[in-house]
Each structure stands twice: as structure tokens, then as C-alpha cells.
Amino acid sequence: MKSNFEKMTDELYERAIEFVDMATAVRLKGNDKSVGIEVSEEYKREFFSIIDKINFNLIEDEENFYGYFLLQMGREINFEISSPSGVNFKGSKYIIYFNPLLFLKLDIKQMETTIKHEILHIISMHLIRAKECKENGKYSTLAVNLAMDVVVNQYLNYLPPYSATLEWVNVNYSLQLEAYQTFEYYLGKIQTELDLQDENEDGEEHDTNMDEDEYAKYDQEKTHDIWDESDEIDEKTMTEFTQKFVNSSQKGTLPEYMKSFIAQFKNKNGELPWNLYLKKLMGTIESNKKKTVTRRNRRQPNRLDLRGELRSHKAEIAVAIDISGSISDEEFRQAIKEVLSIVKNHNHEITIIECDREIKRIYKVKNVRDVQDRVATGGGTEFSPVFEYLNTKKFNLLIYFTDGKGERNLKSKPKGYKVLWVISGKGDKLSLKNPYGAVKKLSKVEEKNKANMLDLKDVMYDGYSMNNQQPII
Template sequence: MKTFDQQVKELYEQANIIIQGFFEAEMDEADVQVHIPENFKKEFFSLVDKVNLSLMEDKDNFYGYFLFQMMKEIRFDMSSPTGVNFKNAKYTIYFNPIIFLTLNIKQMESTIKHEVLHILSRHLIRAKDFKCRYSTIAINTAMDIVVNRYLDYLPPYASTLERVNNHYNLQLQPYEPFEYYVEKLQVAIDLLDENEDSQEDDRDKEEQVEQDFIPEKTHDIWEESQNIDEKTMQEFTENFINNAQKGSNSAYLDSIIATFKNNKGELPWHIYLKRLMGYVESNKKKTITRRNRRQPERLDLRGELRDHKAKIIVGLDISGSISDEEFKQGIREVLTIVKNYKHEITIVECDDEIRRIYPVKSIKDMKDRPNIRGGTKFTPVFEYANNKKANLLIYFTDGKGEERLKVTPKGYKILWVISGNGDGLSVKESYGVVKKLKHVEIKRDSLELKDVIIDGYSMNNQERIR
């Protein structure tokens, strides 16, 4: 019987023969697909089963039982040893044999754990919220830092906090959230020269065979996930988690699972707003007392000072089902969060066009919403924010409106807050983060007939209701 290492060696040799045949065929004919023989698939997945068995025998056997539920496929076009996405109500894990088979069994286990941790951290969904504002390399690296901090026996090229700090000359702190890392990394990446920045765009994303680890492309496969709402994916994932719970877990794993279940894996919108306020770019003014940061040798260029007055625009969709109670609760949260920053808040009421604009300093400044109820367009508010050079736009809406904004947001953070009755955001490219508003009980001003027992009696049991 072959040992595990012998099986790995033979499979690696076969994998190289497969891709060599692909390259030779491609020279003679265009659009040739990689042909994977059935006997290779059978032998490769028998090796994966051995890794899975090893995971099931581990203290954290959760990973093994989670993997047991997943579909498994081979793909030579991935630039990482493993990858995941969500299709047909199942999580599918993919393996690139050329990269995967260079690892020892412990490293193979770690790459599988790596993918499961991405799922538990809801990275497949959260990455979509950031792709419009951050580079792919910043997002991928930040997410990998978060999950790799829990793993041992990582491949030599894995993104760890130490390696990233050394590469970008940073001092990132451990055990921080993904949002912290992606922001810091993007700043560092922006300071690199244009040649390095352009590497991501120059790579051919249509390659059918990848033989090396490429950080910019490690999570490209996530884009192929089935487009379903977060609630449905949450339910499917919880089902996977429950079926994988066959024993006790490490404290860190229990904590991640508890966070996923209890908080539904996402930050409440008001907590997310707190973090956004820390990142909001304030207005700047020129000064002769400070040199230009990017070109300090140019004495003719003035430096910049921040006056720390953030322009915050609060868009209010007055056409939909968002209630006064929900919106007032939201504004209270906004005012509480921003009070420690120098700011100015402007409310913009809009249905199919902007109906009213007014400043707000306290909840007492809130005005009753107009009774006009037109259609729903988000674009007018974004046009206003662009013209006013806003720092942050918070949009309260039931989510139903345009599928595509007619203008591109310019230089400000965006937070969509969907009402408790809303199902999601109709805009396909949000340019920001979409969060759900906590449900608020709506208080009615008067008693309605349906509130009284039909064909019942009055409170005194004396007179029938007619």
C-alpha cells in the first residue's frame, strides 16, 4: 500500500502531465479546455479524504465534519491551493492540485481550515461591500490576516501579520477586525509606485492554469457564488455549523461560531458607523507652515492641515415604508456617534426628486416628513453629495428603487441603512456598505376598528360593537 507521501508524489507528477498536455494542445488549437481524467479525480479525492479523516481525528474535528458536507471539485485555474464559493444551496471547496500537492498534510489541513474560517467570518459577503472602495489586494490580504492568525502550519507564502508588516513597512496590531486592516493596507498600497499598483490589472484573469500563489487572485472564485440574500446564506451556513458540531472545540473556534450565530456575523449599523467616523476624511486647508507630504522637497508646494469638520449627509427615502419611528431612532444614533467629532449634518429628503434639505444639530431640529409620495430614485441625493464634497453619506431607505445609480459617488464613504421592513437594496453596485436597521415598533396615533375584537363587546360588556 502506498504511503501518503508516495500518493502525493505520484499525483503531483500526473498533474504536471495534465497541464503539459493542455499547453501543448493550446499551441495547436485555441480555446482548449483542461481535460482532467476520471482516474486522476478519483485518486486525488481519495487523498483529500485522508486529509479529511485527519481533520476529524483532530481536537477541532469541526473542520473535518464541515468539509464532509461540502462539494469538492478540481480547478487548475485558481492561484491558491484551495478556494470556496456557494452554489446550489451548498458550499463547494475547490483544489488546484499543482499548488495543493506541494504542501505537507498539516499545511493541507490549514488551507482547508483557512477556507472554513472565511465562511464563518462571512467574508464571502463582506468582501462585496468593500470591492468598490478598496483594491483587491488590500481586501484579500486583510481577510487572510484575520483568518490566518488562528492557524499553525501555514504555507510559506501565506499572508500573516508579521509578513505583511515587513512587506509594507507597517505596524498593524493583532486581533483587530477586517475593516481596520483593509483601511491601513490601502493607505500603504496607495503609497507604492505606479508600476507595482498596475500589476493587478496587467494579469490575465482568463488563464486556465495557475501554477503559483497570487494574492490578488486568491479569492476571485468568490465572484462565482450564487447570488442569494444574506438571510438565506446565514440559514444554510448555520445548518452546516450545527451538523459539524460533534465534540468540543478550541476556545477561539467556539468564539467565532458564537459570534456568527449571536450577531448574525455582521456589525450593527451604528457600530459600523462609529468605525466609519474614524476613517472619514476631513476637509483640508492649505498651510505654509507644513511641507507637502508627497513632495517634501518642493518648497513651492503648500502642505495641508485638517480642520476636522466632517460633512455628513443623511439621505431619507420619503417614498417607502420606512417609518418615522425608525428614522428618528436612526438619527438619534447618528447624533450620539458623531458628537465627539467636529461635524455638520444635513438631511436630504427625497422620493423621485429632492423635496427638502435642512441642517440638524439635535433631535429637536427634526421636521415632520412631507406628505408627498412620489416614486423612488437614489441618484438625486448622490448628485447633491457630489456637489457638496461630502465626507459621509448615510442613506435611510426601504431599499426599493433604482437598480443602478446614474452618477458615481466621489470621494466619500457610503452607508446604506435598510428599514426593518425592507428586504434588501435594489441597487446592484452599492459603492458602500449595506446594513439593516433594527426593527422598531410603530406607534399609531389612533385606535383602529381592527384593534377591537370583531363582533365582541365593549370594555364594560354592555353594548355590542356595530
């Protein structure tokens, strides 16, 4: 026997179909596909009374963070979205949208879960990161959607049957994705597989549709399209608004996974982690130029004795490491592996500089196998020797790994290259009054005995660690 809640959702579902049928009839009669679906104010009140019931359940739940977060969100009905719910940012707040034809077919636990799903996307800053990935041009919308859904769905129960879970993606795309990895890990693996198969050998695409009705069709490639309708605001502003939502939602005890999501979000007040910042920085550094006799000098084209310039398509990157003992081998190995992973698609040369009070060693690396054991030292730290050395060379970027303890002022200011400081998990802040670049925090890494040291290919190199097994985003 159906409960009153189930009877109400069934009735609202049937009335939703009537609204769709009326809009379809008008479209056919006037041959006007722009006619939208209009619902009565009474229907909206009754539909959102369902959402109020769910909101109350979430607030009463031990994971009440979701309930208080939902309480701050605007609510809209939208038959155009290809998932039960969706979110975007409009008018200084997050709006959650519901497609009644998809949402009302779920049971109440699944309804709660699809709302949790949207909120996890928000605090993972996926709305911003999805836009960045698409603008990059390397990743398809489908790969981005699948990767982000896999990340958040691993922490949720009572998912709708067609959800993009880790198991679903592994089966449908012939992958062996590992659990609790980072967004970048999933995105890379999924995009590679999509590039390889593009379509099935018989020409049929993967079937992710729930049914064939135009407005009741779940389409994985379009599930987050509504994100693109967010107001055009800068990342910093959106982060500040999200921070307010998160702060107002923490009313009780948080589950461990939620603590990690929020800790990752709050890291450096919501700024991008150092590795993501480095990825953005890589697109801004200019490669060195080389002289050529095949091109005239641009400023003085009539001077045939002056050589022109061509891009050498290779930029010089210095990775400085504080060897005073404040940064562990684990931290540096993990970090340098991430650096190499980020620059692998660019023609850049990496130079490692080991320094305490003075530079001890300089050598070049092409891959992680070239990284040498650090020189033993027990002295203090000065940053200036590295800058003095780089100022005599042609470098484009310096990445300096340190616990932050050193001089207050540099003896030599950087000339012609960008600087990124990465503070050790043991460090607090950079001692320099003027860092001449961005300062980011290195994620904490579990210390291991050398006898039990993992091979580098087994070491996690991105994201926030949850008991060293569940990195977020």
C-alpha cells in the same frame, strides 16, 4: 524516507503536470487558449482519497469542527485558481476547489491548514463582505484579500510559507498592524499604504508568486477570484445555508477562538453587526436640499417666482442616548466613536440627544472630543420625547442607544427619517411593538474603573471581543 502519503502526493503531482502539458500542447497546436485541463475520473478518485484522509484527520482532531464542516462541502479540482484551495457557493452548498499543482506541494499539516483557512472565511461571511467592499469602489481587490487573510491566518498554525500573515504584511508593506484587530482596521490601513506606494519606487510590484509556472503560481491578488463565481443569491439565504453548515459541524468542544467566530456569526441570526449595518444605511439616506434662485422649480419650470432645489450635501443625523443608567459610559463612548468613524467620509452633521423620561440635553458634535459627560439621572425611560422632537426638525437618520426598556407603543411615529435601534450589551430586546426601523445588538464592552479609564484612541471600537483582546472580523 518518504511515507506512503508523501509518495502518493508526489505521484499525483507529477500526473497533474502531465495533464497540464497535454492541455498546453493542444492549445498551441490549435492556437486556442480556451482549451481547459481535463483529468481522468481515476485521477479524481485518487486525488480525493487524499482529501478523505485529511478529512478523517480533521474529524479526529480536537478542533473537529473543520472536519465536519468539510464533510458537508462539495469538492472540485480547478487548475485555474491562484491558491492551493478556494471556495464558493453553488447549488445550495459550499464547494471547495483544489489546484493540485499548489495543494500537492504542501505537507499534510499545511493541507489541513489551507482547508481551515477557507472555512474560517466562510463563517466570517467574507464571501459577502468582499463583494460589498469591491462594489463600494473604495478598496482594491488586493487590499480586501490581504485584510481578510490576515484576520483568519492569525488563528492558524502550519501555514504555507507564502501565506499573507500579519508579520508578512507588516514587513512587505512597511506597516505596524496590531494583532487580533478587525477586518475594517486591517483593510483601512492596508488600502492607505497601497494608495501611497501603488508600486515600489523602482516600478516593481510586490512579488507574491511562488514560481513562474502558469498554473503553479500563487497570486495574492487573485486568491479569492473564485468567490465571484458563487451563485447569485441574496445575503439572507446564504446566511441561512451557512447556519445549517455551522450547526451540523458542532460535534465536540470548540476552541475559544472558534467560539468567538461562531458567536459573531450567530449574532442576531447572522445579521450584520450594528456598525456594518449603519455603513450600509449611510449609502441610502438622502441629503437635505436647499432652495436656489439659479435653478428653476422642476415641477413648475415656468413659474419664475418659485425657487428650485439643490442638494445641500449635508444630512442630519441624530444620536439619542438613554441616560436612565442602563448603558455604561464605556459602551456609549465606544459606540459614538464608531458612529463618527463611519460618517467621517460623508458631510453629515451629528446631534446628540440625551433622554430618560424627557429630553435633558441636545448638542452637536464634530469629533469624539466634543462628546460631553452625560447628565446624571436615575429615572425611567421613554422613547417618545425624542421622536416628538425630531418630527419638528429635518433629520435623515436616528440612531437610538438603549437597553430596550421603555414604552410598548410610540406616541409619535417617525416622520421622514430612518431609525436604527442599538440595544446595549446589558439589554435583551426592544420593548416597542413596532420599532419603525432595524434593531441591532451592541457588542459587549468591558467595564473599567474611571481611574484606570483608557484614552479613547486605545479603545477597541469594532468586532466581537475575545477576552477583550481578540475581536473577530
